[in-house]
Amino acid sequence: MQMQPMLLLPEIITFVGGLSVLLGGSFIARHRQWITRIATAVALLGAAFTAALAMAGPPQTAFSDTFAVDTATSAARVIAALTTLLILGVASGELAGAPRESDTYALLLFATTGVMILAGATDLLVLIAGFLLASIPLYAIVGLTGGAAGAEAAMKTYFLGALSGIVLMLGVTVLYALTGDTGYTRLTQALTEAPSAVVGVGVLSVLAGLLFKAGGIPAHFWVPDAAQGTGVTAATFLTTVPKVGAVVAIYRLLTTVSAENHSWLTVIAVLAAASMFLGNLAAYWQRDPRRLLGWSTVAQVGFLLVPIAATGRSDLALPSMLFYLGAYALANIGAFAVTAALPTLREVTAYRGLAKFRPGLAMALLVSLLSLIGIPPLAVFVGKFTTATAAWDGGYGWLALVVMLNTLLSLFYYLRWFGTVFSRPSTNAASLPSSGGATRWPATIAVIAAVGSLGLGISAGFFWDVLARSIPS
Amino acid sequence: MLSLIVFLPLVIATVVALVPGIRPAAARWVWVVISAAEVVLVGILWVGYEDPGPNKLAFDEQVPWIPGVNSSYHVGVDGLSLPLLAMTTVIFLAAAIYALKNSDRPRTQTALFLFLEGVSLGVFVSADLIVFFVFFDLSIVGMYFVIAGWGHGNAARSALKFFLYTFLGSLALLLGFIGLYVFSDPHTFDILELVASTPLKNDPVAGGVVLTAIVVGLAVKTPTVPFHTWLPPAHTDAPATGSAVLAGVLLKMGTYGFVRIAMPILPEAWQNWAWPIIIVGMVSVLYGALVALAQSNLKRMIAYTSVNHMGYIILALGAVGLVIDDTAQARSVAVTGAIVQMVSHGLITAALFLLAGLMQSRAQTYDMDSYGGLAAPAPRFAALFAIASFASLGLPGLSGFIAEFQIFAGSIAVAPIAVLALPGILITAALFLRALQRVFAGPTQGLSIGFADLHGRELWSIAPLLALSLLIGIVPQTILGVIEPASAVLVNIVGR
Numbered sequence: 001m002q003m004q005p006m007l008l009l010p011e012i013i014t015f016v017g018g019l020s021v022l023l024g025g026s027f028i029a030r031h032r033q034w035i036t037r038i039a040t041a042v043a044l045l046g047a048a049f050t051a052a053l054a055m056a057g058p059p060q061t062a063f064s065d066t067f068a069v070d071t072a073t074s075a076a077r078v079i080a081a082l083t084t085l086l087i088l089g090v091a092s093g094e095l096a097g098a099p100r101e102s103d104t105y106a107l108l109l110f111a112t113t114g115v116m117i118l119a120g121a122t123d124l125l126v127l128i129a130g131f132l133l134a135s136i137p138l139y140a141i142v143g144l145t146g147g148a149a150g151a152e153a154a155m156k157t158y159f160l161g162a163l164s165g166i167v168l169m170l171g172v173t174v175l176y177a178l179t180g181d182t183g184y185t186r187l188t189q190a191l192t193e194a195p196s197a198v199v200g201v202g203v204l205s206v207l208a209g210l211l212f213k214a215g216g217i218p219a220h221f222w223v224p225d226a227a228q229g230t231g232v233t234a235a236t237f238l239t240t241v242p243k244v245g246a247v248v249a250i251y252r253l254l255t256t257v258s259a260e261n262h263s264w265l266t267v268i269a270v271l272a273a274a275s276m277f278l279g280n281l282a283a284y285w286q287r288d289p290r291r292l293l294g295w296s297t298v299a300q301v302g303f304l305l306v307p308i309a310a311t312g313r314s315d316l317a318l319p320s321m322l323f324y325l326g327a328y329a330l331a332n333i334g335a336f337a338v339t340a341a342l343p344t345l346r347e348v349t350a351y352r353g354l355a356k357f358r359p360g361l362a363m364a365l366l367v368s369l370l371s372l373i374g375i376p377p378l379a380v381f382v383g384k385f386t387t388a389t390a391a392w393d394g395g396y397g398w399l400a401l402v403v404m405l406n407t408l409l410s411l412f413y414y415l416r417w418f419g420t421v422f423s424r425p426s427t428n429a430a431s432l433p434s435s436g437g438a439t440r441w442p443a444t445i446a447v448i449a450a451v452g453s454l455g456l457g458i459s460a461g462f463f464w465d466v467l468a469r470s471i472p473s
Numbered sequence: 474m475l476s477l478i479v480f481l482p483l484v485i486a487t488v489v490a491l492v493p494g495i496r497p498a499a500a501r502w503v504w505v506v507i508s509a510a511e512v513v514l515v516g517i518l519w520v521g522y523e524d525p526g527p528n529k530l531a532f533d534e535q536v537p538w539i540p541g542v543n544s545s546y547h548v549g550v551d552g553l554s555l556p557l558l559a560m561t562t563v564i565f566l567a568a569a570i571y572a573l574k575n576s577d578r579p580r581t582q583t584a585l586f587l588f589l590e591g592v593s594l595g596v597f598v599s600a601d602l603i604v605f606f607v608f609f610d611l612s613i614v615g616m617y618f619v620i621a622g623w624g625h626g627n628a629a630r631s632a633l634k635f636f637l638y639t640f641l642g643s644l645a646l647l648l649g650f651i652g653l654y655v656f657s658d659p660h661t662f663d664i665l666e667l668v669a670s671t672p673l674k675n676d677p678v679a680g681g682v683v684l685t686a687i688v689v690g691l692a693v694k695t696p697t698v699p700f701h702t703w704l705p706p707a708h709t710d711a712p713a714t715g716s717a718v719l720a721g722v723l724l725k726m727g728t729y730g731f732v733r734i735a736m737p738i739l740p741e742a743w744q745n746w747a748w749p750i751i752i753v754g755m756v757s758v759l760y761g762a763l764v765a766l767a768q769s770n771l772k773r774m775i776a777y778t779s780v781n782h783m784g785y786i787i788l789a790l791g792a793v794g795l796v797i798d799d800t801a802q803a804r805s806v807a808v809t810g811a812i813v814q815m816v817s818h819g820l821i822t823a824a825l826f827l828l829a830g831l832m833q834s835r836a837q838t839y840d841m842d843s844y845g846g847l848a849a850p851a852p853r854f855a856a857l858f859a860i861a862s863f864a865s866l867g868l869p870g871l872s873g874f875i876a877e878f879q880i881f882a883g884s885i886a887v888a889p890i891a892v893l894a895l896p897g898i899l900i901t902a903a904l905f906l907r908a909l910q911r912v913f914a915g916p917t918q919g920l921s922i923g924f925a926d927l928h929g930r931e932l933w934s935i936a937p938l939l940a941l942s943l944l945i946g947i948v949p950q951t952i953l954g955v956i957e958p959a960s961a962v963l964v965n966i967v968g969r
Binding site for chain 2: 316319359370375376377381382385386388389392393397400401404405407408411412415419422423460461464465468
């Protein structure tokens with residue numbers, strides 16, 4: 001029964017950082033808002049640094065077993081913090097000097113805190129807290145940065161999010177009513193004695209809520225609309241960071257409920273397959289690159305759920321999932337950053353000839369998209385083949401087959417995009433925006449993310465060792 | 474040494490791609506110089522090569538990559554891969570010399586082809602499934618950009634088809650690799666360890682599934698009937714250098730995968746599935762030859778003869794799976810024939826595609842009926858084309874004969890039904906003679922009028938390929954001495 005608040009240092013740093021940016025931003029003149037940007041970056045770096053330090057230590061729990069600080073949490077914290085840092089770079093292009101600049105940064109920090117809590121929660125009530133803290137700032141970000149088109153996106157996100165929150169809480173209520181407890185360790189035992197049909201309702205409801213955060217079937221409708229309708233900062237953030245927390249949370253929930261009942265693994269396998277197929281097929285005919293990426297993230301959630309189906313059966317499950325999360329985050333940010341650097345191009349066909357006029361940006365986009373497909377030696381490839389291996393190792397050979405099939409399906413629409421980029425320019429190529437100005441930042445981030453994808457893939461062995469060092473049972 | 478050979482072109486490619494200030498002429502010569510250096514390096518390798526013995530590799534290098542899944546950067550060569558390594562460097566040098574006149578984005582082209590050379594060599598030296606897959610997949614990406622960027626006709630569509638098809642193949646391959654990992658004990662991706670432990674030895678069902686995945690993956694790349702449909706459009710619309718590399722080098726990755734991965738790791742499954750594989754090989758031989766016979770587009774015709782020639786290799790390798798007593802010698806001959814065929818086909822077809830490319834660049838068409846009597850204005854062109862055709866149809870004295878003779882001698886000894894594939898040689902002979910007649914014989918007419926003959930650069934690019942084919946044909950011992958010990962080892966492993 002120890003509090004050990006210091007174990008939550010990364011969350012505390014992020015949250016306090018958010019508060020100070022919010023308050024400080026109100027007293028800083030518009031043209032000096034860059035100070036808040038630096039404060040945000042410092043808070044995120046601090047959170048990532050302390051989280052990495054925590055990774056070196058042994059797994060611990062805080063607040064009476066309601067929050068686990070283990071490899072999964074630490075990895076999720078590092079990924080979430082560094083990802084948000086990159087998104088800050090994307091945001092600098094869109095938001096510098098905007099009236100809501102510091103507010104947005106504060107909201108990003110709050111949402112990131114929520115994501116971290118979501119990842120570490122080992123108690124259903126803490127899970128609710130994390131869910132709400134990760135969701136509510138998100139509605140505001142979607143609305144704030146989206147302009148007129150963002151209003152619809154914000155409404156959709158809010159309604160679906162509110163519904164999912166209620167469903168999640170309903171599930172928690174049911175599980176609490178059945179077992180009289182909300183902690184995962186005790187749930188594992190108590191659930192075996194409860195009537196399985198009711199347990200099913202409870203777990204499915206919690207799962208549905210978390211899938212909203214992850215943006216997977218069946219709560220995925222908001223993702224493409226939000227990705228298309230809102231500003232690029234919000235689009236990048238909501239398709240990347242919440243997934244980190246939600247996927248780890250789903251992993252923890254599944255570890256708890258599948259210990260005695262393996263059919264839950266099959267449920268996750270089916271959800272993963274459905275997300276992959278739907279996301280990939282829906283992305284096929286999208287013309288807006290951001291909407292295309294929105295659907296592609298739905299498919300990517302499917303890939304991310306694959307290793308969870310091997311929970312407890314394969315040692316590869318957790319490290320491969322965490323690796324995929326990091327790899328996906330990098331590749332996804334890289335692709336979104338390119339759209340941020342070319343804000344006027346809202347059609348895939350408008351990218352024709354980009355390689356001739358902006359070769360660096362074209363290469364960055366190519367690397368990020370190839371990584372999303374899973375071309376070696378880029379980072380997502382390592383994630384993809386290890387997750388497929390984990391699934392097969394865990395007895396789901398068919399899921400590995402589905403992963404390969406969907407990789408092929410996804411090639412088509414990514415190829416449609418980068419094939420256009422590298423084809424010969426059309427006659428009115430002058431419409432391509434030139435470099436410089438506010439788009440310099442997102443362009444830099446795109447290149448950093450692309451180099452990161454390559455580096456993470458090549459040095460996969462090192463990161464794998466870090467992630468696989470201590471596997472919590 | 475091997476890492477230097479693989480990474481030298483990759484590093485130079487990166488440098489060339491990143492430095493925009495490189496002048497076109499310099500970029501073209503960088504390609505020539507680096508690929509010549511590669512030829513020299515592989516030559517040094519060849520001189521220092523000694524047969525490493527069963528299930529071992531010479532010039533072995535191993536560095537851990539992802540220890541968590543027992544995958545390491547592990548490279549090495551043996552008698553199966555060394556000839557292919559040498560062939561690859563020669564073909565890239567020929568392509569580099571051929572492209573010396575190219576004015577279309579030479580810097581990007583140099584970077585792309587050096588990248589392709591590095592990954593192709595990487596495939597042939599890999600001793601780890603994941604490293605093999607990395608290079609295998611990257612070769613697809615590189616070739617996609619070659620076809621899409623420098624092709625003609627309906628290049629974008631052909632490139633897309635090429636990418637989708639061969640990517641499907643590579644995914645099937647990856648699935649098979651994962652299967653090998655899952656069923657091996659201890660779990661590993663290392664090829665030598667897998668060969669030693671023969672996973673799935675007592676599990677014919679799972680062994681069959683994993684083998685199917687791997688065979689489909691390799692068959693798409695090879696390609697065999699019925700997975701060949703990507704090949705003709707890709708070849709027809711690719712630039713000449715791209716076609717030469719695609720047919721000469723990339724197709725070999727499929728057939729090489731059989732001898733390096735499928736056969737030694739899954740010997741029992743290979744034996745069980747030997748008959749279907751033999752039949753696929755025979756169908757490819759006959760179908761490829763018959764369809765090639767019906768073409769009027771020269772480049773399409775050469776593309777279909779590739780299907781035919783790859784069919785011989787599949788036939789021979791399938792026959793190796795028929796483990797009948799007292800035939801180890803014959804099966805070893807079949808494997809040797811298959812490897813020689815890979816090298817021979819690489820050299821000859823690269824030469825044929827480069828020659829066909831000249832027709833496109835001079836008269837803008839591959840249509841054979843648009844020419845006639847071309848031998849009069851372009852005697853050197855006609856002579857080289859005739860030599861390449863004869864080599865391709867298996868005339869004694871050239872490398873094609875050595876290869877096909879050994880393939881049939883070895884296959885018929887274990888599977889007499891392979892006789893049925895012999896008409897493939899006859900049809901190939903007919904179609905090449907008919908092509909020679911249509912394009913080169915008779916009065917000079919149509920586009921042949923004013924057709925410039927080969928000049929220095931073109932001659933220096935194409936003639937050495939055919940000279941090597943002649944060398945293998947006359948002094949086969951130069952290459953057989955390297956291959957034969959490795960074939961015997963492979964036959965032993967498959968016969969376990």
